Amino acid sequence: MVISRKQESPKCDIFINKVKLKQAEKFxxxxTIISNDGKTSREISARTAQAKINFQKMKIILTNKHIFIETRKRxxxxxxxxxxxxxxxAWTISKQIQNKLKATEMWFLRRMLRILWTAKKTNERVLNxxxxxxxxxxxxxxxxxIFLGHVMRRGKLEYLVTTGKFEGKRSRGRQREKIMDGLATWLGPGKVSDILAAVKDRDLWRDMITNVYKQGT
Structure with missing residues (x-):
């Protein structure tokens, strides 16, 4: 597999014992599905579909109004x-993917409460x-x-991959969002360098995560 931002993936011929290996677009x-475009959208779509299939298998329990809603939510x-x-x-969550995750969460709740789309109830009303x-x-x-904290404090190969930089110029157009950028936005005002400094203190890092999570952002 060759991972590239180009629409058409570059060709790469690799032979083992004179046998040419097949170049894959995903595997x-x-x-976990790994794609040649370096994105996680295919993996997230597959995970969403699998979760909905499992929901349907447990439909008789999850949609049963004779069972307390708190029990069904658990x-x-x-x-x-x-x-x-x-x-x-390992997901990189763009705004589009974030909206898809929110829609999936509402898909679960609407079916648990047996709310038809014709009822035209808003998401806020369903949540209430x-x-x-x-x-x-x-x-x-x-x-x-939490996973980033483990990786950063471990200081092994994963740390080098996460914090490493490539030499050369940036490509044209809007740059792809990185996991570190998404976490920096979620944790609040600050730079990636601030995160790398805070993550070294385990107690401080744990408190930061807990506070932001409770705020509901």
Whole structure:
């Protein structure tokens, strides 16, 4: 696989014992889809689809109005959301993907409450009926921040990959958002350098994550 920003991936011929290897556009490694464009959109779409399939398998429980909604929400949190969030520590979440995650969260709640789309209820009203705040995107950011702390304090190869820079000029057009940029925005005003300094103090880093998570951003 050749990972590139170009619409047409560059060709690369690799031979092993005179046998040419097939160049792939995507493949699954340890349950995660890796694409040649370097993005995580395909993986997130696959995770979302799998979570919805699992929801349908548990539909008889999750949509049962004879079971308390709090119990059903716990079942959703224990059995469905982990399927969706598998490997989310490595996701790069753009604004478009964030909106997709919010839509998926509402998809779950509307079906749990048996609210038809013809009812024309707003998302805020649905959240009030479920006695719930949006938490899916926040939970993903929290897991990413916790994982980043482990990586940075470990100081191994992952640290070099995360903090390393390429030589040369930037390509034309809008630059892709990086995980560090997304976390810097989520954690509040500050630069990436501020995050790298704060992450060294485990207690400080844990308090920062907890405070931002509770604020509901």
């Amino acid at each position: 699954k490694y340890l349950g 079942a959703l949190q224990c059995y469905i959301e982990p399927v969706l969030m598998y490997g989310c520590e 009926e479920a006695n719930k705040r949006r938490s899916l995107a926040r939970t993903i950011r929290k897991r990413q921040a």
